[in-house]
Amino acid sequence: MTLGTEPTSNGGFRTGRFMYFAEGDRWEWSDELARIHGYESAAAVSLSTELLLRHKHPDDRARVADLIHRVRFGREPFSGKHRIVDVNGAIVQVIVVADTMTDGDAVIGTSGYYISLDEPPLIGDVDEIFDRRMLIEQAKGVIRFIYQLDDQRAFDLLVWRSQETNTKIRDLASALCDAFSTVTPSSETRARFDHLLLTAHEACGPDD
Known part of the structure; x- marks a missing residue:
């Protein structure tokens, strides 16, 4: 091999x-x-x-x-x-x-x-890659994963916290993503995700 x-x-x-x-x-x-x-x-x-x-x-x-x-x-x-x-x-x-x-x-x-x-x-500069929309999408992804919500519910939760704290949604999303990056997943969670990352393509159909 x-x-x-x-x-x-x-x-x-x-x-x-x-x-x-x-x-x-x-x-x-x-x-x-x-x-x-x-x-x-x-x-x-x-x-x-x-x-x-x-x-x-x-x-x-x-x-x-x-x-x-x-x-x-x-x-x-x-x-x-x-x-x-x-x-x-x-x-x-x-x-x-x-x-x-x-x-x-x-x-x-x-x-x-x-x-x-x-x-x-x-591709381009880091500021262009992680623009306003990308930060919000990342924050939504975190909320979806943690609370097992669909896309709209995750966005609604982010908007609620933005309104409750009088914080711009982009700034809140940025702070949430930064804070989440300090959370260390368990070895079991990491191993399970590694498996998913390396095998997810098997669930995809052939290219058109």
Whole structure:
């Protein structure tokens, strides 16, 4: 089983694929993931858990080591947010989105994507991307998720708080999104969402 090549960027961020096989403690990287770590290609690096941990930021290393232990012996997916240090010493923030790999009913490892957060967006300026409407839509999404409301009910709730507090709806939406970003989901919630993110396409019909 091998990993295909990845595009150099995806929606403004570099991404790279990986697979981890618990039996044998074995990793595989795509070329793009190797480049995120500062290598020319995956063939240029001898992968091991020890090497992987050496690339983690010192403040994140113990936490990632504990996660890898749970991945190997508890068969959890390898996912989360941390910092890596590439071969040139540059610090790169990454999100790892992963799901378990199975062989029949047995979990044999985990696979997914590293997403570099330190790349500039491809389209326009950040202020243009996160404009007034986008902030309101993000806030509505938070309310819909937490309270299990439909789109209109979520907007009504946001308008109610705007009127009750005499706060512009855009400012309220911005404050809500900023505050929500500090809420850390449980590992169970994160694992379930990783699975949904990586399998949602299976519920979509073929392109017209």
